[in-house]
Amino acid sequence: MSAHEFRLPDLGEGLTExxxxxxxxxxxxxxxxxxxxxxxxxxxxxxxxPTPHGGxxxxxxxxxxxxxAVGAPLLSVEDGGDETAEAAFDEPGVAAPESGSGNVLVGxxxxxxxxxxxxxxxxxxxxxxxxxxxxPSRPAVIxxxxxxxxxxxxxxxxxxxGSGKDGLILRSDVQAAIGAATAPTTFTPDRSEPERIPxxxxxxxxxxxxxxxxREIPEATVWVDVDATELLRVRAEINAADAQQPVSVLALLxxxxxxxxxxxxxxxxxxxxxxxxxxxxPAVHLGVAAxxxxxxxxxxxxxxxxxxxxxxxxxxxxxxTAAREGTLSPSDLTGGTFTVNNYGVFGVDGSAAIIxxxxxxxxxxxxxxxxxxxxxxxxxLRKITQLTLAFDHRVCxxxxxxxxxxFVADCVERPTALLGDL
Numbered sequence: 106m107s108a109h110e111f112r113l114p115d116l117g118e119g120l121t122e123x124x125x126x127x128x129x130x131x132x133x134x135x136x137x138x139x140x141x142x143x144x145x146x147x148x149x150x151x152x153x154x155p156t157p158h159g160g161x162x163x164x165x166x167x168x169x170x171x172x173x174a175v176g177a178p179l180l181s182v183e184d185g186g187d188e189t190a191e192a193a194f195d196e197p198g199v200a201a202p203e204s205g206s207g208n209v210l211v212g213x214x215x216x217x218x219x220x221x222x223x224x225x226x227x228x229x230x231x232x233x234x235x236x237x238x239x240x241p242s243r244p245a246v247i248x249x250x251x252x253x254x255x256x257x258x259x260x261x262x263x264x265x266x267g268s269g270k271d272g273l274i275l276r277s278d279v280q281a282a283i284g285a286a287t288a289p290t291t292f293t294p295d296r297s298e299p300e301r302i303p304x305x306x307x308x309x310x311x312x313x314x315x316x317x318x319x320r321e322i323p324e325a326t327v328w329v330d331v332d333a334t335e336l337l338r339v340r341a342e343i344n345a346a347d348a349q350q351p352v353s354v355l356a357l358l359x360x361x362x363x364x365x366x367x368x369x370x371x372x373x374x375x376x377x378x379x380x381x382x383x384x385x386x387p388a389v390h391l392g393v394a395a396x397x398x399x400x401x402x403x404x405x406x407x408x409x410x411x412x413x414x415x416x417x418x419x420x421x422x423x424x425x426t427a428a429r430e431g432t433l434s435p436s437d438l439t440g441g442t443f444t445v446n447n448y449g450v451f452g453v454d455g456s457a458a459i460i461x462x463x464x465x466x467x468x469x470x471x472x473x474x475x476x477x478x479x480x481x482x483x484x485x486l487r488k489i490t491q492l493t494l495a496f497d498h499r500v501c502x503x504x505x506x507x508x509x510x511x512f513v514a515d516c517v518e519r520p521t522a523l524l525g526d527l
Contacts (some may be wrong), residue, residue, distance in 0.1 A: 108163070108182070110186070125168065129141050131162070132162050132165055136162060144252070148432055149309075150507050161461070162180055197417060254276060260279055297497075320458050321378070323487040324495050339521060351418065355393075358468075359391055360417055361513045362513060364523065365509045365516075366389050372465055397431070403438060404438055445469070449472035457493070468494050470491075494506055
């Protein structure tokens, strides 16, 4: 008999702890190598953690809602065979020799472990093998966010028919089930006690990030109203040329920002307070503010300056969709140098956005509305939006910030003037 203690692994990006969302297994259950055993939420993302050991679970260390540190025991497994090099996994940060990748996030795999475990089971005499325990039925749900949404609303995913590829259950499927199960009622909340919402996990990380930004960054805000009529016309022509790869207004705005940062690099920087230095970054790693069921997340598009407008649109769609579905890794949410934010989707005209620390600036776009506008000395009805730039006053003054914002505004009003750069 060989017993193993599987500890919470290092999930990367300097994370030191995680909150147990729910266990996917129970004591006494037989598990395979690489089988997901627990769903945890970190300050960056929600992920399923698979076990590098196969066998029978003898103990679960921690309950749902409990925060545990990296290196703390997660579960104990007894494999019923001889000890192997897998035992090295019992120590945090130690990889088992010839045991595959040793990674513990779903999809990364520990392939050689699976093969070795399978061989050991085949060599066990048939007469001594215990009947395999029935594995719990796992509905076709990949996203932890979708599972949590279903669980929080009392929806059993096994009862749903997924509308995604190969029957995959999507968030919209769960939301439809919630709507069908909720009959209109008159609800009078109990006002005797306040609702208490813990600032933990992603919500806590967002709170700390925003608070730190307000504490450390002396930000200033500039804004300008812009005629986006020509931008919408050009976008319609671009999409008519290739309807299979549409370009969004946000993608064009992001491309204008990348061009602007090449002309005003001071805004593509961070401040090193320990050394009293401004670090001007050579590449633009573009953050995109995305509202998700888990809160506001900012997925990052690396080297955004290398993308065409159409490719940038595809990357924006991919990253924001993954953010809403909860499938981004922690590394996808860090390392940004500048952020764009389309708060116009909420039906508002402007916003004094908080800079995504430690970046130096964030540019936002409000809703596009019909407004009377002076064109060549005559009044006309035009498509008007507002652009807002919040910037770190330590890295530049108003001249630089205003020059950048005016450049982006000119791109919006006369996009064809920059076709050679797009």
